[in-house]
Amino acid sequence: MSRAAIIGGGVIGGGWAARFLLNGWDVAVFDPDPEAERKIGEVLANARAALPALYDRALPSEGTLSFCGSIAEAVEGADWVQESVSERLDLKHRVYDEIAAALSEAGFIASSTSGLKASDLAAKGHPVVVVHPFNPVYLLPLIELSGAPALCDRAAQVVTSLGMAPLTLRKEIDAFIGNRFQEAVWREALWMLKDGIATTAEIDDAIRLGFGLRWAQMGLFETYRIAGGEAGMQSYLEQFGPTLSWPWTKLMDVPDLDQALIETISRQSDAQSGGKTVRELERLRDDNLVAILRGLRRTGSGAGGVILGHEATLPEGGEIDGLPITSRRAVPVTWTDYNGHMNEAAYLELGTWATDGMMQLVGADEAYIASGKSFFTVDTRIRYLDEVQRGEVLSVTTQVLQGEGKKMKLFHRAFKLDGGLAATIETLLLHTDLTTRRACPPEPEVAAALARYAKAHAGRSAQGASGAVGDRP
Ligand SMILES: NC(=O)c1ccc[n+]([C@@H]2O[C@H](COP(=O)([O-])OP(=O)(O)OC[C@H]3O[C@@H](n4cnc5c(N)ncnc54)[C@H](O)[C@@H]3O)[C@@H](O)[C@H]2O)c1
Missing domain, CATH: 1.10.1040.10 (N-(1-d-carboxylethyl)-l-norvaline Dehydrogenase; domain 2)
Structure with missing residues (x-):
């Protein structure tokens, strides 16, 4: 677990705190404003509703947020120090004196400055890199970097691991590019x-x-x-x-x-x-940004490509009750409807992600599909067992009920974080030749893998499967 010190917790510092926390870092904040804790809490609530919604995989478990009484306390033991105090050079220099006294030997100060040059910030000998984000820091990926090349390289690695896109300035200029x-x-x-x-x-x-x-x-x-x-x-x-x-x-x-x-x-x-209040405008902005960013991920354009790259680094897999987790994700706002909860069609989409996950496990992956074979869905029954709100993390396990010949019958269970069952999705797929568009048996290695799962899952209870619409326990 890594730890970030956030010095200055206003609009930008709060956004940084959220970006680090939601990527699994612990965060220690110092800000003399007595309202800082409340303000960061509100930014964090917005971020929780927005950032996880960009991904079709779950982000790491959230880190721990703490508030410190001094800069030294926040910086002690930190792997990253992000300064986001008000945009005044004299104030920043005073703050850097305090940070430098507590900074680890190899450490440096990352500044959120909107336009001050790295050489001016570092004028008193402190190692400072401009790490300039865009508001809201928890959603927009661009980071402008400026300073000593070796420090910029290290900063680039860290911000990339947070799902951001570093752009290192080729020449030092005031106000950077954006x-x-x-x-x-x-x-x-x-x-x-x-x-x-x-x-x-x-x-x-x-x-x-x-x-x-x-x-x-x-x-x-x-x-x-x-x-x-x-x-x-x-x-x-x-x-x-x-x-x-x-x-x-x-x-x-x-x-x-x-x-x-x-x-x-x-x-x-x-x-x-x-x-509208500023908070209402922020939530409107975030919902719109999530919808736009999710649109861009389809083609991998611009910020959509950054999301896909980060998503590929997020861990997958695991088991619940001996069954493989085939999909794990937070519910995006785009999955919710006018009743304020997850829309019925989204349960089906969740099931298709879990089916994709199972296909990967049996080797029916992208390369297999590119070779001209796939599985097509022919029947699905969904049981809606519990309401699901936006932002809730769902883990889907998959039990193979049948895996022989052309048939693959799966039973997905969608669990909430508290272990409650939100839905079951039972689905039958037929293995298909993509050239003739007709059903055919899978290639031997896929057939064997599927049979192994079917055998391992046989005899397990599958309560709620194989019923008709309207059957309830
Ligand atoms: N607002 C933006 O859109 C934006 C975008 C990118 C970068 N920035 C940069 O980020 C920095 C912060 O801007 P902001 O918009 O968050 O301002 P802000 O006024 O919202 O927050 C500044 C915070 O710094 C705190 N502070 C003041 N003195 C401090 C000290 N000695 N130690 C610790 N904290 C102290 C204040 O209490 C306040 O909470 C600035 O350098 C700004 O240029 C702003």
Whole structure:
């Protein structure tokens, strides 16, 4: 078990605490704010509802969260120190003096700074690496790294193990890459607002209904390449390059954030979003991000690829009551319905994941399917035995009821963490030749593995199996 020290537990420190805890690290927090514990508790509740929902496998068991009375106490014995105090260089330097006094010999300080250079942060001889996250830290994968190359490499390994995607800056610059973009767009938005061209709500619509949708999945250059049509990037540059010198942009200039502009923005923003609390907006944002990220995982694009890479490192397997665990996962928000609990169709999806798990165990894996053989489902009966809420972790065991000839009959049991049975899913599959689309016997090694499971599971109770719709105990 590894241990992270979180120094400064506001918006970002709270997000880091959640990211570490939900990946199985113990976390020690120091923040002088008497409200820090409550605030981190709320961020953690949001994170628990969101991060596990990205994965089709369970994350490690959550680590332990503790609050410390001093920086020294939090840093003592820590494998990672993440500083996320307010963005003031003098404050950060003072905090680093205290951290350095308690830091292990090989240790370094990771700073969440949004724009201060690593060389300025490390000016007093402390080993500091910029490890810049994006809010919410528990959902967005990008981490910008800057500092001594050896320390950046070590930092990259740790953030990768947390399911994040490190991007090491090739040159040290203020504000790094992501925030420079955001500031460019922000400046342009402020001009449009000041010049009366668009309101806060209209500017947000222009982003989220149009190019914002493209950016999450292909970024800027790939998007423009497609915009160039069949001739691609060169055609795009020839066609639209000259427009850059048209008087479209005021990017080099910044509007005065005077009282009048601040009041206009605040009034419009209240009208646009004032009906919801910040926590409500955060939960809405997280639900939307989970849905988008789950969409991206299907093709492995952008952040979806990061999730798939991390998921492959999460442990699988195990047994309950002598039966193999064929699927273990948290219930994502996308599986819940208007009644607030897991939707009936999601129980079937859970069963298909468990069937896939059993197929892997008997050797009917990706390579086998690519060779032209698979199992097709012909009959399924689901018993809905208990309500399941979003975020609950379900472990599914599989009993092979029949495994001979073309037939594979499975009995899945979905257990909650407290051991309660949430559902059983009984399913019959026929082994199929993918070229002829007709049933056929499996290859000998798959048939043998299936027969071994069937023999080992024979004679066990299978209460609830082989009944008709409506049969209840
Ligand atoms: N908010 C963002 O979107 C964002 C994104 C990426 C990075 N960052 C960076 O993360 C850092 C923190 O930003 P934030 O948005 O979480 O600010 P915040 O104001 O929410 O949190 C700062 C926290 O630091 C605490 N603090 C102050 N002095 C301290 C001390 N001596 N020791 C320990 N804690 C102390 C405060 O009590 C507060 O809880 C900044 O460097 C910021 O630039 C912010």
